[in-house]
Amino acid sequence: MSMIEAGSERPLRLCWRSLHFVKYHGLGNDFILVDNRDSKVPKISPEEAVELCNRNFGVGGDGVIFVLPGVDGTDYSMRIFNSDGSEPEMCGNGIRCMARYIAKLENAIESRSYKIHTLAGLIVPCVREDGQVVVDMGPPNLNPAQIPTKLPGNEKGFVVRAPLNVSGKTWIVTCVSMGNPHCVTFGEQGTQDLDLDALPLEQVGPLFEHHQMFPARTNTEFVQVLSPSHLRMRVWERGAGATLACGTGACALLVAAVLEQRAGRKCRVDLPGGPLEIEWREDDNHVYMTGPAEAVFSGTAFL
Numbered sequence: 420m421s422m423i424e425a426g427s428e429r430p431l432r433l434c435w436r437s438l439h440f441v442k443y444h445g446l447g448n449d450f451i452l453v454d455n456r457d458s459k460v461p462k463i464s465p466e467e468a469v470e471l472c473n474r475n476f477g478v479g480g481d482g483v484i485f486v487l488p489g490v491d492g493t494d495y496s497m498r499i500f501n502s503d504g505s506e507p508e509m510c511g512n513g514i515r516c517m518a519r520y521i522a523k524l525e526n527a528i529e530s531r532s533y534k535i536h537t538l539a540g541l542i543v544p545c546v547r548e549d550g551q552v553v554v555d556m557g558p559p560n561l562n563p564a565q566i567p568t569k570l571p572g573n574e575k576g577f578v579v580r581a582p583l584n585v586s587g588k589t590w591i592v593t594c595v596s597m598g599n600p601h602c603v604t605f606g607e608q609g610t611q612d613l614d615l616d617a618l619p620l621e622q623v624g625p626l627f628e629h630h631q632m633f634p635a636r637t638n639t640e641f642v643q644v645l646s647p648s649h650l651r652m653r654v655w656e657r658g659a660g661a662t663l664a665c666g667t668g669a670c671a672l673l674v675a676a677v678l679e680q681r682a683g684r685k686c687r688v689d690l691p692g693g694p695l696e697i698e699w700r701e702d703d704n705h706v707y708m709t710g711p712a713e714a715v716f717s718g719t720a721f722l
């Protein structure tokens with residue numbers, strides 16, 4: 420028999436199982452981290468992740484990240500469930516948090532790199548002694564079919580400065596995958612600069628996320644160019660909504676800014692939660708992200 424708790428649609432559980440977790444954040448993009456090294460299967464379901472991420476009825480977070488055993492010679496594997504229960508291929512702020520968590524679990528006392536298998540391929544974070552984490556995010560993918568987007572590529576086959584009609588307004592967008600899909604815009608057609616503070620993100624964000632041109636939905640970065648080495652962004656994340664930071668998004672916007680000849684290959688990217696240093700190196704075509712990741716608290720959740 421189940422009873423309904425006052426003020427919620429949730430049945431009152433008469434028995435439950437417990438789950439140890441550690442809460443981390445990367446510039447305010449916050450995650451519930453689970454030590455899942457004893458199993459190849461995540462300890463909780465996507466539905467339970469939705470409950471855990473609820474900021475009133477659960478722990479609260481933008482996602483749940485699992486530290487799983489490595490495969491094919493990697494040290495570990497990462498899987499993540501967004502706060503809506505969907506599973507993205509990669510998570511930039513999240514992998515910095517995971518690297519710090521692994522260093523804690525291993526009682527690492529010096530700088531250490533980890534080979535981590537993800538659904539986006541091999542990602543290599545390095546925890547520095549100052550606590551900053553440098554992540555080799557791999558190469559960007561500009562192939563429209565693999566981003567994926569239905570927007571047509573230009574003469575080089577890339578979606579760069581393409582028009583996208585969003586509820587009657589034409590935005591100019593560049594699409595990049597960092598293992599997960601990103602739609603980057605510097606503003607509407609015919610406008611010079613995007614006023615990020617005036618942007619109605621809660622209204623316009625979902626229109627991009629669920630746009631028919633993005634069969635797997637998309638993360639969307641709205642960008643202001645402060646200088647050729649200094650960018651500012653707000654983000655509407657696929658499966659999480661408006662977040663304070665998006666690491667893969669910061670990488671995608673740097674690539675888009677270079678392709679649109681708005682910035683150089685090494686930039687400071689200001690997100691609402693703080694700055695990241697992003698570099699798209701010509702020698703290996705990889706994107707590198709440097710930023711913090713902090714543990715906030717640990718606890719036991721009841722499921």
Ligand SMILES: N[C@@H](CCC[C@H](N)C(=O)O)C(=O)O
Pocket residue numbers: 448501506507508509510511512513599600638656657658659662664665666667668
């Ligand atoms: N905030 C993350 C991105 C997490 C996944 C994203 N919501 C998606 O569904 O692709 C980051 O820092 O990259």
